[in-house]
Structure formats: C-alpha cells, structure tokens
Amino acid sequence: MKLFLPLSLLLCFSLKAQQYHLLVGTYTNAGSEGIYTYKFDVQTGKTTANGSVKTTNPSYLAVSPDQKYVFAVNENDSGTVSAFKFNKENGALTFLNTVTSAGAHPCYISVNKKGTVAVAGNYSSGTIAVMEIRSDGQLSQPKQIIQLKGSSVNRSRQEKSHVHATVFSPDFRHLLVPDLGTDKVMLYSVAPNSGALQAMEEPYADVNAGAGPRHIDFHPKLEIAYLIEELTGTISVFKYKEGQLELLQNTSSHPLSYIGAFGSADIHVSPDGRFLYASNRGDANSIAIFSIDQETGMLQIAGFQPTLGIHPRNFSIDPTGNFLLVANRDSDEIVIFRIDKKTGLLDDTKQRINVSKPVCVKWIVTK
Template sequence: MNFYTSSYTEEVGPGLSGNGVGIQYFSMNSETYEITLSHSNETINPGYFTLNQKNQKLYTFQERLQNLGPRLLCFQTNAGQLDLVCSLEIDGGLPCHISHIDKYNCLIVSCYQTGNFLKYDLDENGIPLACSQNIKYSGGSINKDRQEGAHGHLSHYDQAHDLLLLTDLGNDKIYSLKYLLGYFEQFTELSLPAGGGPRHLIQHPNGSYCFVCNEMKGEISILKWQDKAWQWVKNVSVMTQEHHNEASASAIKLSKEGGFIYCGVRKTNSISVLHFDDVKEVLCLIEEVPTLGITPRDFEISPDGSMLIVGNQDSASMISFAIDQHTGKLQLIEKVDGIRSICCVKFE
C-alpha cells in the first residue's frame, strides 16, 4: 500500500504556515507496516490533492492568498515520481480542496478566502483546461471572526443522486447542484445549525446519509435523503472537552461498510471514533485517540480498510494506526518523525 502526502512550504495566512517539502510518496510493507519514503517532489504550498488513476494524474494547487496568484497544478505520476504538465490560474484566494468528478470529466476547486468554487474541464488525457465555471456565494453567519462572508471548503459528488454537494463554512450551508448542459446549476441549499462551520463531508455507502464535520463546534451533522433532497437530522459532538467554539475539527472519514466515522480534532490533537447505526439512526462517540503530535490536519484510511494514517502538521510527524474491524477502534502501529507540515494524505 503506497500513499502520497502534501505539505505547506510557506505561510498560508496569519497563524498558518509550514516548512515542508511539497509532495512526498511513501511505500508501506504489507507485512510489517513499516513506512518508507520513496520520493520527494518540491512544490510550492500544495494543499489538498486528488488522483486520477485512469490518466495517471495528480491534481493540486498552491494554497495562497488571492493577491499572490495561486495556481492549479497537474502532474503526471509514475510510481511516485511527478512531472508537472499543466499550471493554470485560479480566480480565487486560498484554495483549500480539490475533487475529481469522473462522470463529468472535471475538477472542482474550493476557495476559502473568496467563497467560490471553480470548475475545470479535462481533456482526453486528463489535463485541465481553462476554468469553465465560477460558482460564487456571499453572506456570512453568527461567528463574526470566522464567518464574515462565504468560505468554500469542500466539494463532493453524490453519485446516488447525481448531485454536486458544496460545503460553505462561512454561511453554515450545504449546496446541492445539478449538472445541466455543461454547467452545475443550483438545486437546493440546506442550512445547518448556526456557527458550526461545515468543513468536510462524507457519504454513507448506502447513499442515504451524509455526515458533515463542523469545524468550530466539533460536531457532526447527520443529513438524510428524504423528500428528494438532503435534510438535516441532528448534530452529534465528537468531543468530551469544552472548547468554547474553537474545536478546530479537521478531516472526516468513513469505514468501508459505513459503520464507523473518524473525525480529526486539532484542539485536542486526537482522532474521534464514532459508531453509526443506520437502522436506529444513532451516532455515538466511542473513543478519542491521541495522535501523538500537534495539529492532525488530515488523515486517510487504506483502501482495504485495515489502517489509518494521520499527518500531524505542526509536529513533523506521521502516525499509523490499525483499525479493529469489529469495534472500529484504533491501535498504534508506528510513529514516523521528520515529515514536516503535512496537510493532506491519500493512498494511491
């Protein structure tokens, strides 16, 4: 099992900086689970990234303020070695997430600073073309320090209902868009409890539920598909510690069968493990597992569901855990030091 990480190499904004390398490629021994660095690719401030296995491409961006001219980057991949094949302008600031929608052969880039989402179509070789759509939002919510305007944070393709879902941390909203004649058009919008700050979203394998990680309140919003739209059901806390609206929840991931949810919490430097019963519609916190480092910004579950890898952004460390397939609980395997400023992890 091989995987990539990206890392911040310079200041992103006030309070967020890094001294990483760029993009790194690791191999893992399938028997001992020992992690070995195979390749390092120096790249300026790559944030989240996504992979296109069919065309052997890796897509990322420079996470920079708008006045610094962030770029969308496309790399050809070859067993962990990367060759830059395309660099395009991003009409926005602080891009923070990117997704690849295979059905519509395009990329969606979410911009935190400017609150917009950009669509880039791909050619027959998987190389992005100039931006074809700029989806803009405005507004704000009750937390005036963090929600003074729209803050795009993630896009997710809901295959079960053929919808593009967008999370807006600044507006406390989830937008659903339909694809019509080459463009994504607004279908519905869903308001979540004010002040939560929806950051990332995952979907249950049965297609009927989504789980939204709310960054500021450290809560997961359960969404259910009913009456031909996504509806809010309830919020469940991922923490037992008081945090005064500074939970700083980060990534959220789901086990293969959908029974266990994992949520990173930067306030407590831990991964919260929760169990979801889709029959009773109950989500319960099982445990909070320390990541043995500072700022678990991102983590990923291996394709076979057997392990979880966490990047501790501010302590130059990466942690691997084994996942108990019956209980969902995590057991420490290895701590790897010296991997600086990790902000995204993805298995090949």
C-alpha cells in the same frame, strides 16, 4: 489432485499483487518540497519513500479515477491548481501544467467519475471553479466560476463566504459545497457531460448558526451524509437523496467534559461502513470514533484517540481499512494507527512518516 489455498492466503496474494501508494500534500513555508510519495504495506503499515515533486502549498490533492493523474490546489493568495502524471512503476510525479483556481487560497479539489472534470473550492474568496481535464491529464482554465456570498454569526470567522470543500455525491450527479462562512451546505446538480453546475431548486441546507461546516463524507451503503462542523466541534448526520439533505442528528465530536478550544477538521467513514472518524484540532488533538447504526446511519460514540501530535488537519483510512493515518501538521509527522475492525478503536503502530507540515493524505492503488 486439486489444491485448495486458505482464504487468508489467497487474500494475502491478492494484496501483494497490488501496489498501494501514499501521496502526501504539505504546506511549503517551512522547508517542504511539495508533494511526497511513498509505497505502503497494507499488512504491516510500513512505508518506503519514493520521492517528491516541487509545487507550492499543495494543501489538498485529488486522484483521477484511472489513477494516472494527480491534481493539487496551490493554497496561495493568487490560487492555482496543478496537474501531475503518476508513474505507477516508481511512484514518481511529473508536472503537467498549472491553471488559476479563480480565487484566493484554494483548499479542496475533487474529480468526477469520468475523470474529465475537476472542481476546486477557494476558501478566502468564496468561489468555486470548474475545470476540464484533458485526455493528457492537463487542466483547462476554469470554464465556470461561481461566487458565493453571505455571512453568519461568528464575526471573526464568518464575515463572508468561505468554501471549504467541493464533494461529489456517490452517483456523481450532484455536488455538495460546505460553506464555513455562511453556515450552509450549497447543493448543485452536475451536467453529465460538461460538468457544469446548476443550483438545486432548494439550493442549500442550513446548519446551526456559528457551526462552520467544513468537510463531508458519505456512507458506502446507506443514503447518509456526515458533515464535520469546525467552529462548534460537532457532526451533523443527514439523510441524503437526490441532491437534498434532511438533518437526522447533531452530536459533539468531543467528550461532554471538554472545555478547550474547538477546531474540528476532517471526517471519514470506514470502508465497511461500520465506523465514523473525525479529527479535532484546537486544544483536543484527537480522533473521535463513532459506531454507525447499520439501519439508520445514526452515530454513537465509541471512543477518543489522541493523535500523538499537534493539529490533525487531515487524516485518511487506507483502502483495505486496516490503517488510519493522521497528518499532524504542527508536529511535522504522520502517525500510523492500526484499526481494530471489531471495535473501531485505534492502536499506535509506533510507525511514523516524518515530513514538514503534512496536511493531506491520498491513495493510489495499482497492479
């Protein structure tokens, strides 16, 4: 006699066979240790603390494709990047080495598909650093440094170049670099073996003057990229193809009646590609929720969710798409929302992670 299990039960067994680990980067000027690790239950949204590792101001994290290594920028005047080994059995991080980020206040790092190259962006100095990842997870000193130059109309925030992200395209053949200081998204081709960057023939895409491009994310199925613009609280929707961007739409991440200060921060597409989420700081402290047209990639507002905390610098969606976690920096708390997959709206689970100055949330999935 054959036994057949319901699909829901099989899915439950599959999820339980995998371990979901949450990594939290912090600012360490108010009592934080550095990076904290947790086990995360993707059925309930509950977390269990594993521990922490000391490192200074790990404000942005990246995970190697094989889930064995974690890389953190150390956002200081003399910027550095640190490498750690991840223990999938207990969630612990072990320090490997630290190298210069070739600039001041690095705020972003990403890793190529092969796990052999890391690219860091330095905000204050406007520099990009390309580093080799060795087979043992340690980082080399930067083998390529690119200095960006320019300014824009906001004299207090755009007096010079400010690199705010270094984002690989979905095929990892190109790198997109939002420069808040110049109102440009810089565009590079990536050498397949060395990871060296070469400016494209059309080296950048302009955004509206004073917008302040910050973070960018891609649709999982469409050739569409979404850019959050910090200074004007807006989102630009681009057609993306072969390292080039073509503007399709620009829309506000705030209600039309909003009159407070802007300070948009992070942006993510849901794993199923149906919804886009964007975080707003300033006076808003909200997550904007958009439905995505599945043919054009265009956005339509679906709602706004208060983050139930102050200064949502970063947020993340768990790999199953069940939960959205908001790192509220200035209220020292990560708020866990459940995602309604039909509407995209968020529901407070009443669960919190208490940690000083949380500013980055990343995931590791192991078996």
